[in-house]
Amino acid sequence: MANFLTSFLTGFASSAALIIAIGAQNLFVLRQGLRREHVLPIVLFCGCADAILIIAGVGGVGAFVGAAPRFTMLLTLGGCVFLTWHGVTALRRLSVVSKVEIGAGNGLTLRRAIASTAGFTFLNPHVYLDTVLLLGAIGSAQPAALRPAFTAGAISASVSWFTALGFGARILKPVFSRPAAWRALDAIVGLTMLALAGSLLLRVTYQGG
Template identity: 65%
Template structure:
């Protein structure tokens, strides 16, 4: 039992440490939770995507991405463009008082929510760094028989975090009943997205 628990805990803790940082994906899940907009599908998509990427990293896809820098550059440029677009959209939303209500009016469709979630997930090079490369390297260091246990621990942390973020956000709804709170959140989202986009571009063309 101890031999199984150790790699599970290792995967869980490493995944939790990487995923809990403030980033584009987490901010989007938080906002969907506050709006109560398709939270279940968004949480399921994020957790499932992490599971796929972590498993892929452990079986060796990380080495492939390292060997193909052109693919990394493509993902970086695409991710920067997506983050920049969403950042501008958040800042414009901040200036629109009618968009501040927590009610479902104006909420995006299920397809739109999933498309946005996919963008934040697969167009963000940091996701591949965390899940495919770092988690993949750590998982590959485990004995072959214990790698699935490591992956299970990492995936459990991912689903736990996104569920807590998405469904726990409703506890903050009373705070966000005030328009100013939405303005502050959208300002943080917009500035964060634009900063991440600029960081990606500077790192790629430095």
Template identity: 60%
Template sequence: MMNHVTPFVSGFALSAALIMAIGAQNLFVLRQGLKGEHVGAVVLFFSLSDALLIAAGVSGVGVFLTALPKLATILTVGGALFLAWYGITALRRMTSTNAMSLTATERLSLGRAMVTGAAFTFLNPHVYLDTVLLMGTAASAQPEASRPFFAVGAATASFTWFAILGYGARLLQPVFTRPVAWRILDAVVGIVMLSLAASLVLSALNQAR
């Protein structure tokens, strides 16, 4: 039994360390949690997507992806465009003269929330770098029989974190009854998204050299 606990804990710890950094997925889940909008569906989608990518990394798909530089370039450019658009949208919300509150913020349909979540996940090369390549590399250091437990531990960290972030956001709802709080959040979202977009552009330029 203890032989299974160690790889599970290792996978959980590595995944938690990677996923808790401020990023596009986390900010989107936080915003949906604050609005109380499609929280369960968004949390489940991101968690299952992470689990799928972790399984792909552990099974060796990361090695396959590194052999397709053109695919990486396409994902990089597409991700940069999407993140830039989302960041600019957030900054425009921040400067809007309309009052913002939990009831007045723009509401997303379930379909649009899923499409946005898919874009944040599958158009972001950093997700493949962390979840597929890095997790796959770490898993390869484990004995073959232990790798499934490593993957389960990593996926469990994703489910745990997104659930805490999505459902725990309601604790901050009293703060976000004030428009200034939404402006600060949108400023953070805009800056993070544009920074990520810029890093992807730089990465694409380096790959082209």
């Protein structure tokens, strides 16, 4: 029982250390949480996607991904284009948005919200590096009998984080009742996504050279 708990906590801590950071996916979940738009479907999608990737990584798929440089390069290019588009879109909102009504329900449709969530999840090479490769390597080092405990811990951390991020965002409602706060958030989102896109482009250029 003690070994099971240790492996569970190892998985939880390892996963939390990797996903709790300022990234494109987290910023998107935060913004949708602040707007109260499709929060539950988005949180469920992120949690389920991470669960699939974690299970795949611990199961050995990480070794395949690491040995497929062409796949990684194509994924990186796709992520660069996707992040650039969303970054520019966020920065354009700085000049056209005067006020955002929280809970107004006049933003993304459910289909577009899920499509954007899928893009931030699967077109980001860092997701595969962190979730599949790194967590997969840590999980694979666990004894075979304890790998399910490690996997459960890692998935629990992911689900807990996205739930807190999506539904906890409403705590910031007083702050984001002001247009200036939304402009500041959009500026952070836009600049962060463009910076991430730039880092991906540099990676492709370095690998290609």
